[in-house]
Amino acid sequence: MTLSVTGLSVAKSGTPILTDVSFSAPAGRITGLIGPNGAGKSTLLAALLGLLQTEGSVRFEGHDLPNLRRRDRAQLLAFVEQSAATEERLSVRDVVALGRIPFEAAWQSEPSPNDQAIIAQALADTGTTGFSARRFTTLSGGEQQRVHVARALAQQPRLLLLDEPTSHLDIRSQLQLLTLLRQKAEAGMSIFVALHDLNLAARFCDHLVVLANGRTTAEGAPTDVLTPELLRTVYGVAARLVPDSANGHPLIVLDEAIAEDHWQLTD
Numbered sequence: 001m002t003l004s005v006t007g008l009s010v011a012k013s014g015t016p017i018l019t020d021v022s023f024s025a026p027a028g029r030i031t032g033l034i035g036p037n038g039a040g041k042s043t044l045l046a047a048l049l050g051l052l053q054t055e056g057s058v059r060f061e062g063h064d065l066p067n068l069r070r071r072d073r074a075q076l077l078a079f080v081e082q083s084a085a086t087e088e089r090l091s092v093r094d095v096v097a098l099g100r101i102p103f104e105a106a107w108q109s110e111p112s113p114n115d116q117a118i119i120a121q122a123l124a125d126t127g128t129t130g131f132s133a134r135r136f137t138t139l140s141g142g143e144q145q146r147v148h149v150a151r152a153l154a155q156q157p158r159l160l161l162l163d164e165p166t167s168h169l170d171i172r173s174q175l176q177l178l179t180l181l182r183q184k185a186e187a188g189m190s191i192f193v194a195l196h197d198l199n200l201a202a203r204f205c206d207h208l209v210v211l212a213n214g215r216t217t218a219e220g221a222p223t224d225v226l227t228p229e230l231l232r233t234v235y236g237v238a239a240r241l242v243p244d245s246a247n248g249h250p251l252i253v254l255d256e257a258i259a260e261d262h263w264q265l266t267d
């Protein structure tokens with residue numbers, strides 16, 4: 001197991017957000033983080049990045065992740081945020097080049113030829129080469145999301161964390177992104193991705209971690225984790241799981257929302 005989280009707890013403004021979260025994400029695989037709105041998925045990703053005060057342990061390939069120096073952590077892992085503000089004047093290529101900063105020498109002002117090749121590959125992988133000279137801020141939401149993935153890939157991370165990377169993508173781009181992530185996993189990258197689309201999670205993830213109310217409630221292969229019982233208790237829906245005749249992956253057919261208080265926020 002490559003990413004190992006044990007007894008992770010986080011509080012914000014005195015309110016517990018994550019409580020005793022424990023799971024393992026296998027090396028060179030895609031692990032999906034699923035759970036309803038407010039379950040704590042983004043908080044968990046921030047905790048893995050060392051951005052929050054935490055209790056518990058987060059280990060990746062023998063490293064104590066939250067306590068690594070920033071530059072060492074950036075050489076090991078990359079993060080694709082749901083949406084990230086970027087400096088107004090930067091071109092798409094400049095944004096992707098940011099992924100090489102953790103590897104640059106202090107005196108380096110331009111990306112090296114090797115860095116240039118890595119940046120070009122990241123642009124090509126994400127289908128963003130065609131607008132690499134454009135200002136980043138002129139791109140559509142889906143285009144910007146692909147560029148953020150390119151920037152993270154340019155970091156050549158051992159561990160790639162993504163928070164809802166398909167939220168702005170059309171269905172073709174969703175398939176292309178998850179296919180790209182599969183290729184990266186097969187090449188040895190460990191991928192931990194928060195997803196809302198459970199059918200995409202069932203099809204592309206090797207392993208799922210389910211968060212509900214800040215706690216891990218299930219973990220395992222998609223076929224074992226995604227059950228009508230889990231969808232009822234965690235998401236408050238009546239649903240059926242139908243095997244996809246093409247590949248056997250479970251497909252979720254939603255019948256109805258059964259938890260009437262689902263939209264009521266609690267204090």
Ligand SMILES: Nc1ncnc2c1ncn2[C@@H]1O[C@H](COP(=O)(O)OP(=O)(O)OP(=O)(O)O)[C@@H](O)[C@H]1O
Nearest residue numbers: 012013015017035036037038039040041042043044
């Ligand atoms: N400063 C804070 N004080 C109290 N509660 C907070 C604070 N910040 C976040 N929360 C709560 O923490 C919970 C977890 O938030 P988080 O953004 O991690 O959830 P999520 O699973 O990523 O949700 P979504 O699927 O909607 O993006 C939410 O209920 C949120 O309202």
